Amino acid sequence: MTVPVGPFLALGYKTTRASTQYKIRNIQRLEPDTELRILTYTHTSINVSGIVDLLEASNPSRQSQIYVIAVQLVELTGQASAMLIVHDACKANTNHTWANTEAQPQSFTSTNAFESYAKGRENVYVQALTTVSANNTMHEDICYLAEEKCINLIIIPFHMQANIDGAMEDANPSLKGINNNVIEEAPCSVAVFVDRGFSMSHMTESYKYTSQAYSHFAMFFIGGADDRKALTYAWRMEGNPRVNLKVVRFIVIPNNNNRNNNDEIDPKLMEDSGRERQIDKLYVDEFRLKSKHNPNIQFLEENVNSWEQTLNLIRELQGEYDLYVVGRRHGSTSPAKAFSNHYLSQTDDQLGTLGEALLTSSFAINASILVVQQGAAVDEPEDEKVSVI
Numbered sequence: 389m390t391v392p393v394g395p396f397l398a399l400g401y402k403t404t405r406a407s408t409q410y411k412i413r414n415i416q417r418l419e420p421d422t423e424l425r426i427l428t429y430t431h432t433s434i435n436v437s438g439i440v441d442l443l444e445a446s447n448p449s450r451q452s453q454i455y456v457i458a459v460q461l462v463e464l465t466g467q468a469s470a471m472l473i474v475h476d477a478c479k480a481n482t483n484h485t486w487a488n489t490e491a492q493p494q495s496f497t498s499t500n501a502f503e504s505y506a507k508g509r510e511n512v513y514v515q516a517l518t519t520v521s522a523n524n525t526m527h528e529d530i531c532y533l534a535e536e537k538c539i540n541l542i543i544i545p546f547h548m549q550a551n552i553d554g555a556m557e558d559a560n561p562s563l564k565g566i567n568n569n570v571i572e573e574a575p576c577s578v579a580v581f582v583d584r585g586f587s588m589s590h591m592t593e594s595y596k597y598t599s600q601a602y603s604h605f606a607m608f609f610i611g612g613a614d615d616r617k618a619l620t621y622a623w624r625m626e627g628n629p630r631v632n633l634k635v636v637r638f639i640v641i642p643n644n645n646n647r648n649n650n651d652e653i654d655p656k657l658m659e660d661s662g663r664e665r666q667i668d669k670l671y672v673d674e675f676r677l678k679s680k681h682n683p684n685i686q687f688l689e690e691n692v693n694s695w696e697q698t699l700n701l702i703r704e705l706q707g708e709y710d711l712y713v714v715g716r717r718h719g720s721t722s723p724a725k726a727f728s729n730h731y732l733s734q735t736d737d738q739l740g741t742l743g744e745a746l747l748t749s750s751f752a753i754n755a756s757i758l759v760v761q762q763g764a765a766v767d768e769p770e771d772e773k774v775s776v777i
C-alpha cells in the first residue's frame with residue numbers, strides 16, 4: 389500500500405521527541421533473550437549486500453531474533469508528493485505506483501534483497517519500506533520510524549565506497565548530509581558501516597559444523613559509552629558460530645609531560661573521568677568473566693600513552709581481520725580524549741578519531757569498519773546498566 393507521510397513523519401518526530409527522549413533504547417541495555425530491533429536504510433543498491441551480510445553477522449537466533457526495518461531512500465523530485473511505501477512483510481511487492489520512475493528498479497532490488505534474506509533465514513523478520521521525500525528531511529523520517537518502531541540500532545551505510553584499487557571515493561555526497569543528521573538526532577544506538585567487500589555468504593549451514601570459513605573481527609576498546617556499545621555489538625556477533633573475535637583494550641596512561649604546569653584541574657572533570665573509568669572497568673571485567681572459556685574470543689590489554697603508539701599496536705594486526713568494530717567517541721573526560729585531541733580536526737565526524745584512522749590507513753585497506761555510538765538524542769542515565777548481551 390502507498391500512503392502520503394513525508395510532512396507528517398517530520399511533524400510527528402518533532403512533537404514526540406521531547407516527551408520520549410528519557411527512554412533509552414540502545415543495544416547495551418538489551419536483555420539476552422530480547423528481540424534486537426534494527427533499522428537500516430539504503431540510497432542505492434550498492435549498499436545492500438554488505439548490510440545483509442552484517443545482519444547475518446549479528447547472530448539472529450531463536451533466543452534473540454532480529455526484526456529489521458529496511459528503508460529505501462528515494463529523493464523527492466519535481467512536483468511529486470512525499471510518500472511512504474509499505475511493502476508486504478518478507479514478500480516481494482511489485483504493485484506500487486511510483487512518483488519517480490527512475491528510482492523504481494533500484495528500490496525493488498534493495499527491498500527484494502532484504503526480503504529474500506528473511507525468507508531464507510530463520511529468526512529474521514524484515515519489514516521493507518520506501519520513503520520518498522526531500523534530502524533535507526529524510527533524517528526526520530528515519531528518526532521518527534526509529535522512535536515509532538522502538539528500534540535499538542540504526543545501521544547507516546557510509547557515503548564513501550571502495551573503488552577497484554581499494555581507495556575510498558565519495559559515491560553519494562547527499563548521503564553524507566543525511567547520515568550526519570541521523571547521527572545527530574537518532575533516539576537509539578547508531579552504527580556507521582564502511583563496506584569494503586564485507587561478506588558472510590560463506591557462513592551457510594554446510595559450514596556450520598566444520599572448521600572452515602571463519603570470519604575474523606577485531607574490536608578496539610579505549611573507553612566511554614560508545615566503546616561499551618561497540619563491545620556489546622561485537623560480542624553479540626561473536627555468538628555466530630563462524631566468527632572469531634579479538635578484543636584489544638587500550639589502557640591510556642596520562643602523559644604528564646604533555647600537561648602545562650599552569651593548567652588547572654577541574655574537580656568535576658576529574659570526578660566524571662573517574663566514574664567513566666569505573667563503568668568501563670566493570671563492563672570489561674564482566675565481558676572477560678563471561679567469555680574466558682570461549683575459544684573464539686581473544687582478549688588483550690595494552691598500556692599506551694600516545695595516539696601514535698595506539699596506531700602502531702593496531703598496525704601490527706594488519707591483514708588479519710574482515711571487520712573492525714570501534715566506538716565513535718572515547719569518553720568526553722577520559723585521558724583518551726586528551727591524547728587524540730590533536731587528531732580530531734582531521735577526522736570525518738561520522739567515524740570519529742579511530743574510525744577515520746582505520747579508514748585512511750594503508751594497513752586496513754581491505755577490512756570493513758563498523759563505528760558505533762550511543763543515541764545522540766538522549767543522555768546516558770546515572771545508573772547505566774552494566775551487562776552484555
